[in-house]
Amino acid sequence: MSKTPFTTVINLLRAQALIQERFSGELGSVHGLALNEALLLMHLEKAPLRRLTRVDLAKRLHASPSTVTRMAAPMEKIGLVARQADPRDARLAYVVLTEAGLTLVGDVRKTLERRSSELFRDRWSDAEVASLAKLLGRLTAGELGDLA
Amino acid sequence: MSKTPFTTVINLLRAQALIQERFSGELGSVHGLALNEALLLMHLEKAPLRRLTRVDLAKRLHASPSTVTRMAAPMEKIGLVARQADPRDARLAYVVLTEAGLTLVGDVRKTLERRSSELFRDRWSDAEVASLAKLLGRLTAGELGDLA
DNA sequence: CATAGATGCTTGCGAATGCAAGTATCTATG
């Protein structure tokens, strides 16, 4: 039995920790957001009508609905998102991206794209990065919400 | 400017969430450990004398020293690790793997290796998995503690 | 139309974690 799959998993966990550390700092100091909050805004940006229910957001963020409720509250307070009811189903409380949120998420995306490029700037060819993206994409093929 | 690096980072974050979800369940129910606790034991297993200081463990786990202190306490209580003083430096409090811990970490490793294999069982050739492992390994080249 | 089950959201509670401060010890400098 080969141990290559295990090595792959371990390396992936390490790479994720590296990225989290590198990105969280600038994201927090420049935009005042945590990485998860940035991902939430980007999911809304990609969604039809720029809105999603809390349950849908939870699935895309791999979080619980209660976490999404609590994440959205302060972002609503500062005007990045708003709460929107559904006229047909009174249970639903959409989280909808505001104009301010749309502007911010554009800046956030630029920051993340720049940091991502820096991550591969040295010792990586374009083909290698593309190969890595493709392999990782296949790993998560059945998942919701692409963001990219 | 290409967006491939950004796509790569997003896919990596998604893949990490997938792995965390798939592994945590069995790790907890079968061995009674969280993923981070399993990683802690595996770092000890790889270390000389099967022991590390809390600060060294924190670096390898990408956690704070206080987190390591609190993680080690219950594992010491159930006999997986022990506390060991350094005769030359009274500040150091090594976390050392016990025999019971060594036995458990062997089982845990087998579980993780099997789950990792299942992750790539369908639609992946050996060469593709090896390629992914290599690319991820390059991303974390400068880091401590290999585990694999 | 009435009821049972399913779904979406929120809240209480406990667990995990980081930061900052405090203590103990070591090391370098004079």
Place this chain on the structure above:
DNA sequence: CATAGATACTTGCATTCGCAAGCATCTATG
């Protein structure tokens, strides 16, 4: 040897998160 700074660990406090329970609403069935 005395002192200042560095290092290792721990603890108090605040934050974040998931689970379970509760409430409101919707849907299916009779």
